[in-house]
Amino acid sequence: MSIDEAIAADNLRACAARYAEIRRFSEQLSEPLSAEDCAIQSMPDVSPTRWHLAHTTWFFETFVLSQFPNHEVFNADYAYLFNSYYNTLGKQYPRSQRGLLSRPGLAEVRTWRHHVDTLVLDTLRTGAGVTEHTLNLLEVGLHHEQQHQELMLTDIKHVLSRNPLRPVYRDGSFGVGRRSESKGHLRIDEGIYWIGHDGAGFAFDNESPRHRVFLNEFELSCDLTTCGDYLQFIDEGGYQRPEFWLSVGWQTVCEQEWQAPLYWFQNDDQWYQFTLAGPRKVDPHVPVTHVSYFEAEAFARWSQSRLPTEAEWEVASQQATVDGNFVDRLLAGDSAIHPHGAVRTDASIVNMFGDVWEWTASPYVAYPGYVSPEGALGEYNGKFMCNQFVLRGGSCATSSDHVRGSYRNFFQPEARWQFTGIRLCQQEPSHA
Amino acid sequence: MSIDEAIAADNLRACAARYAEIRRFSEQLSEPLSAEDCAIQSMPDVSPTRWHLAHTTWFFETFVLSQFPNHEVFNADYAYLFNSYYNTLGKQYPRSQRGLLSRPGLAEVRTWRHHVDTLVLDTLRTGAGVTEHTLNLLEVGLHHEQQHQELMLTDIKHVLSRNPLRPVYRDGSFGVGRRSESKGHLRIDEGIYWIGHDGAGFAFDNESPRHRVFLNEFELSCDLTTCGDYLQFIDEGGYQRPEFWLSVGWQTVCEQEWQAPLYWFQNDDQWYQFTLAGPRKVDPHVPVTHVSYFEAEAFARWSQSRLPTEAEWEVASQQATVDGNFVDRLLAGDSAIHPHGAVRTDASIVNMFGDVWEWTASPYVAYPGYVSPEGALGEYNGKFMCNQFVLRGGSCATSSDHVRGSYRNFFQPEARWQFTGIRLCQQEPSHA
Amino acid sequence: MSIDEAIAADNLRACAARYAEIRRFSEQLSEPLSAEDCAIQSMPDVSPTRWHLAHTTWFFETFVLSQFPNHEVFNADYAYLFNSYYNTLGKQYPRSQRGLLSRPGLAEVRTWRHHVDTLVLDTLRTGAGVTEHTLNLLEVGLHHEQQHQELMLTDIKHVLSRNPLRPVYRDGSFGVGRRSESKGHLRIDEGIYWIGHDGAGFAFDNESPRHRVFLNEFELSCDLTTCGDYLQFIDEGGYQRPEFWLSVGWQTVCEQEWQAPLYWFQNDDQWYQFTLAGPRKVDPHVPVTHVSYFEAEAFARWSQSRLPTEAEWEVASQQATVDGNFVDRLLAGDSAIHPHGAVRTDASIVNMFGDVWEWTASPYVAYPGYVSPEGALGEYNGKFMCNQFVLRGGSCATSSDHVRGSYRNFFQPEARWQFTGIRLCQQEPSHA
Amino acid sequence: MSIDEAIAADNLRACAARYAEIRRFSEQLSEPLSAEDCAIQSMPDVSPTRWHLAHTTWFFETFVLSQFPNHEVFNADYAYLFNSYYNTLGKQYPRSQRGLLSRPGLAEVRTWRHHVDTLVLDTLRTGAGVTEHTLNLLEVGLHHEQQHQELMLTDIKHVLSRNPLRPVYRDGSFGVGRRSESKGHLRIDEGIYWIGHDGAGFAFDNESPRHRVFLNEFELSCDLTTCGDYLQFIDEGGYQRPEFWLSVGWQTVCEQEWQAPLYWFQNDDQWYQFTLAGPRKVDPHVPVTHVSYFEAEAFARWSQSRLPTEAEWEVASQQATVDGNFVDRLLAGDSAIHPHGAVRTDASIVNMFGDVWEWTASPYVAYPGYVSPEGALGEYNGKFMCNQFVLRGGSCATSSDHVRGSYRNFFQPEARWQFTGIRLCQQEPSHA
Secondary structure, eight states: OOHHHHHHTTOHHHHHHHHHHHHHHHHHHHTTOOTTGGGOOOSTTOOOHHHHHHHHHHHHHHHTGGGSTTOOOSOTTHHHHHOOSOGGGOOOOOGGGGGGOOOSOHHHHHHHHHHHHHHHHHHHHHOTTOOHHHHHHHHHHHHHHHHHHHHHHHHHHHHHHTSTTOOOSSOOOOOOOOOOSOOOEEEEOSEEEEESOOSSSOOOGGGOSOEEEEEOOEEEESSOOBHHHHHHHHHTTTTTOGGGSOHHHHHHHHHHTOOSSTTEEEETTEEEEEETTEEEEOOTTSBOOSOOHHHHHHHHHHTTEEOOOHHHHHHHHTTSOSOSSOTHHHHTTOOOOSOOOOOOOSSSSOOSSSSSEEEEEEEOOOOTTOOOOSSGGGGSSGGGOSSOEEEESOOTTSOTTTOOTTOOEEEOTTOOSSOEEOOOEEOOGGGO | OOHHHHHHTTOHHHHHHHHHHHHHHHHHHHTTSOTTGGGOOOSTTOOOHHHHHHHHHHHHHHHTGGGSTTOOOSOTTHHHHHOOSOGGGOOOOOGGGGGGOOOSOHHHHHHHHHHHHHHHHHHHHHOTTOOHHHHHHHHHHHHHHHHHHHHHHHHHHHHHHTSTTOOOSSOOOOOOOOOOSOOOEEEEOSEEEEESOOSSSOOOGGGOSOEEEEEOOEEEESSOOBHHHHHHHHHTTTTTOGGGSOHHHHHHHHHHTOOSSTTEEEETTEEEEEETTEEEEOOTTSBOOSOOHHHHHHHHHHTTEEOOOHHHHHHHHTTSOSOSSOTHHHHTTOOOOSOOOOOOOSSSSOOSSSSSEEEEEEEOOOOTTOOOOSSGGGGTTGGGOSSOEEEESOOTTSOTTTOOTTOOEEEOTTOOSSOEEOOOEEOOGGGO | OOHHHHHHTTOHHHHHHHHHHHHHHHHHHHTTOOTTGGGOOOSTTOOOHHHHHHHHHHHHHHHTGGGSTTOOOSOTTHHHHHOOSOGGGOOOOOGGGGGGOOOSOHHHHHHHHHHHHHHHHHHHHHOTTOOHHHHHHHHHHHHHHHHHHHHHHHHHHHHHHTSTTOOOSSOOOOOOOOOOSOOOEEEEOSEEEEESOOSSSOOOGGGOSOEEEEEOOEEEESSOOBHHHHHHHHHTTTTTOGGGSOHHHHHHHHHHTOOSSTTEEEETTEEEEEETTEEEEOOTTSBOOSOOHHHHHHHHHHTTEEOOOHHHHHHHHTTSOSOSSOTHHHHTTOOOOSOOOOOOOSSSSOOSSSSSEEEEEEEOOOOTTOOOOSSGGGGTTGGGOSSOEEEESOOTTSOTTTOOTTOOEEEOTTOOSSOEEOOOEEOOGGGO | OOHHHHHHTTOHHHHHHHHHHHHHHHHHHHTTSOTTGGGOOOSTTOOOHHHHHHHHHHHHHHHTGGGSTTOOOSOTTHHHHHOOSOGGGOOOOOGGGGGGOOOSOHHHHHHHHHHHHHHHHHHHHHOTTOOHHHHHHHHHHHHHHHHHHHHHHHHHHHHHHTSTTOOOSSOOOOOOOOOOSOOOEEEEOSEEEEESOOSSSOOOGGGOSOEEEEEOOEEEESSOOBHHHHHHHHHTTTTTOGGGSOHHHHHHHHHHTOOSSTTEEEETTEEEEEETTEEEEOOTTSBOOSOOHHHHHHHHHHTTEEOOOHHHHHHHHTTSOSOSSOTHHHHTTOOOOSOOOOOOOSSSSOOSSSSSEEEEEEEOOOOTTOOOOSSGGGGSSGGGOSSOEEEESOOTTSOTTTOOTTOOEEEOTTOOSSOEEOOOEEOOGGGO
């Protein structure tokens, strides 16, 4: 039973079980790491693992436990240290300096987690004072925790990648990628479509209001772009030819001296990539990942294709199921958090969910009629609707019960440290 | 006869007349300025006046004259110095260093202008070798020249504003703003609408393809936001309260220490603004200008309203005519280049064109089916479709025959040195 | 027996004892710290504690053990990670990124330390292959270790100071400062004096050649400047009045918004300072510390005095003994590493050694005839002779057997995180 | 009669003549330049020519004319715009933004100059109210003007050098350099020497007090380092080998990608340099110039030599006369402002004066007993005594009557845009 179903069923025992399970998963993710690993901030976008463990705890203490009149805050200083960006709740310790904090240490943060978990679980056990509002906040908190679980993985990958010793997060076997035999396109007819959250189960505010869009006919690639596809782009001078790039993208390529996706490096004319299991050869048959929007867009232009809009992606996704390469398999003992592509089934379109977040051509903006919720949670999504692009479908670092067809992830166009990839849309015939 | 009509009529004599007139206007704009005024670059976004005079000349020499086999380039070094951003045509002198060039001087640049003008006019007079393609390039060049005329005004305003002597570009009377009696909204019904260039007359590539969009019912304010409206926002702590702002907007407010629109300053508790006619008191009845997208968006949120999308704006604009406060009045002897608002007529909606560019809620992206043109002109618009927002309607620094309902201007959300303003859309009733 | 005496006596057993003792002291200094504390780099000048523990170990492995033909390096990657700045020995991991390394972790670094210590001690025990050169390198290594012990304390102070929780490194009592009754000056006659190392015992290369200088008559203050003295400077607008400051000093004051020495802060109109024992009230009777050269020089100008040159300081120091408030007292169980001033004895001049490093007016340059030694150790001191000022006398974080009258410490004029203080010289009568 | 002699003789007519002559020379220097050339600031260290013309005028108006009770200031706003760094006289327009000012224009500045000159000359003609103090200030003003004349030349050289058109300031023939046949050294015995201004004629405050220094025996090269000498350093990897460089010097080489002196560039394997007469081949027989202290020091180390201290230089200079390649020759019609080296005469040491400023090993600090003068002129020299090195002897851009043996010029060790060069001192025999 997912948290959403448990909440819908008003099943407090199931809620508690799910709460415990999701919270425990955060601990499991930090298990292979030393206290020092959990302290490092390798760039401003990255947060230390320990900060994630603390911030998510602060979230439950602030939004759930503090609803109860007698709750005593564990440590009053933590509100300043672990509030991420909620101006409504007070000033925040500067984001870019999270790596300067050695205290509270990992042990202390774990104590705090345990303390908060005990209180939440006790509350759910007795049910005293628990309202629908409480459960809704709990639900947000668990989806929030899952988002940070994904960030913990992508952030620690960046941290470890900066170390010349190239440490392994967790060893594990990679499935060998297999290119499906035929690559085709899924054609969708012109028309008016509804997109956005349909009301069943949990969704973030930015997925609403559900609304109509007019779409021209389009054809979406049934497959993700592979490393092999992308190598052709590199080999044909993709990173040396400005004609494929957006102006700010080309500026970034030049300033950052990009030559390949993040984590790729060459050794004896062979391409390797740093993974959570250490350096591995680039496998041409698995989906390319750690590309920015700029790279996705340039690759599409080079391919005489384009990226889909988020509306196109969402409409097409209605023909797929939320099934694929998710972080869940870590629990199943399969530990190499990395895209592995898909074996073609009879379904026309594959890998819509899991493996890599798919860049869309859509800037992240409000849906028609969207108004930020009142209060601190109104800062969750709405204030970031500027200079970011929407990604869809989840990745190998996402939990399967966290994502859905209407889910809108968003990052700056230069961001590369997430598991981000590419699915092409066919260029309109009239312009071919 | 506009250049578009002249070209459509294949009327070379009319083309030549229009060419001469538009080119002459650039000279007129630089007349009040000294050679030193024309040399200054006061921030990276600003180009020196002399650079504008040279770059537009390079444009005609490169795109029009160089089509003719025997053309000898005036000075081979100028291609590097005055190519703005066309990678297809070779490397460019760094944009941020345009203010470091003292040569070629203003006199030399004027000689070059005269030289190129003579050749273009001779060509049009004889008609030898002139094809439809030639005329199309000429047309692009003249619209390009008009864009730079607007930039010359906004750039020199910034240059002069940085000088503690607060120099006057051109003295002139300001019409006294009059608030129209009743402020209402124009209601547009839900439906599918066509937007984009309809094919009549000139348009830039980014206005096509014409395509359908689905719009919910909306209500657009019949008036522009005035300085008086905006002063209320300031007085109620608009610049001190993060809850109104996008996250990057608030960061900008804090870092840049914004307290009011660009060019506003306080003196003895009275607000003034620097204008092209020197410092003037802020008139509460004229449209506010020199606000960023961040400020427009925050003002809208504070107003419990929102900005229109570009599709909404364009659909509504079909009820207005391209008429208003344009830079043309400079030629009519009315020299204060500044918004003056409108006297209400019987038309329901006023000031859609002229006065100030109106920020829309729409990030600048490609229309469905858009593909950049081949060749250097393909770099004109397409490669900037990232991290910018669309503005509509033209300003007091725009030429009246340059703008149209489908015209898409675009700037970064932090840009404030253009004549940019605000028109609100009513928040949807369902969320009020 | 000091290491220098042991080496001079060719007493390997004494050498080994001293080696073990000094190396152990580094461990003792890191004992109160968590693994996370030891990982943080709070500004580019600061290195993580763990890095200090590793770098000093690299120093012995590289300069001492690698002299022996059969030595096998513990980990070949560490040369890159822990070489500080010796270009002769290869490339170095960037200094400003030392805080990004979580591996090797603290436990692994301690294993390495133990491994190297065992080898060094075994070598000294058997004496096989040990030459005078070996012992000289060992001696340099131990003085080097003592320098890093001082840096470990000043660096961790900075790290902890940045944490809003204001953690305590080590609790401890502060002696209450007592202002000596009469403040006088020590007068030194005009003449030719010898300065520089006189050849007895260890000294760094930059203390040689011993050479003659001509000095005018001067009078050096018998006491250090106290916090009480410095508070007067603050109260009389010292940080608001450019007339006291060097030009780059004033620029620094404005840009960094300096209002007091580093680590000082105000609370309810009372001055506090962050210390290694946590926040404490500023005691007006103890020497002021954590002032930059800029502040020392401005304070002197405000006092109508000046700072002494290093030659003046050294000549005057011949009347003092190397005795005072050193880090040794940590081992004696007195743990508050902080200046405590001196009780006046019958000696005319007090506190020349220990308590605070004293800024001199002398830029750090080569002594006449100085030539950097050959090889990697030639990079130890000589290449830093630019844009730094000399400090003399050691501090409360220095080991008593590390410092001497000819010892030249040096830092950039803006540096404040060392235990740096002020001793004034009387302005010459002819200009008073 | 020099200004110093005229003032010493209390000869107002001679003062006036000299005033007129020196002021006129500033005008002559700006004659070949356009208004735009005079407006550009190509880097923060450079000031526009027009700013120099205005600032020197402000200096006379402020320090001389404003002593007279009835003086009416020409324009009250100019005090803010043209005060360089005198905090005593009020706030200053930011130095780094001098290139953003287009007003007052060149014509207006010239009008101001004429106005001030007329008043000064009238005052000197009538003598009313003229005291010795007046004349002393006038003298400072004229030496100040001469300093800015040199800066005008070095600044405009930098401005023009940044322009891809490589404009010529003033054409002119270069004497062909001739290497003197034998290079020798001037030996000076060990002893106590007096240095500093001896009281005859004008000197800046930083040349006093005259005082004694003890010098070891040393040998100073009789010749300047030539381009040919320096090319050997380049050819032997001088810019690729960190072992020759100070630590901050090497950092600068890497960050700035220095490969040769400023203004040098390669074309078809031949070295050229940009000069005030445009690009010219590097002549191996003329003194190298436009090297930083870092380069001078690295070259010396590579040569197994060293730079002289300023005391050594000054003592040696007592065997030379103030005679050489000065900017005076511009007035004599010989216009190529560039070092030309010297034909050996019977004098043992050549080129001590003129051609290039010679870097010394001495940081710029106060002489023993130095106290800054009271008032604004106290800011002239004293506040810059930090992180700069002393240069001696004047250059081809210096006026011959401006420089003397005790004259102390000073620049940051990375500065290269002055006419700076190298004279070596022999390494002490004991270390050879």
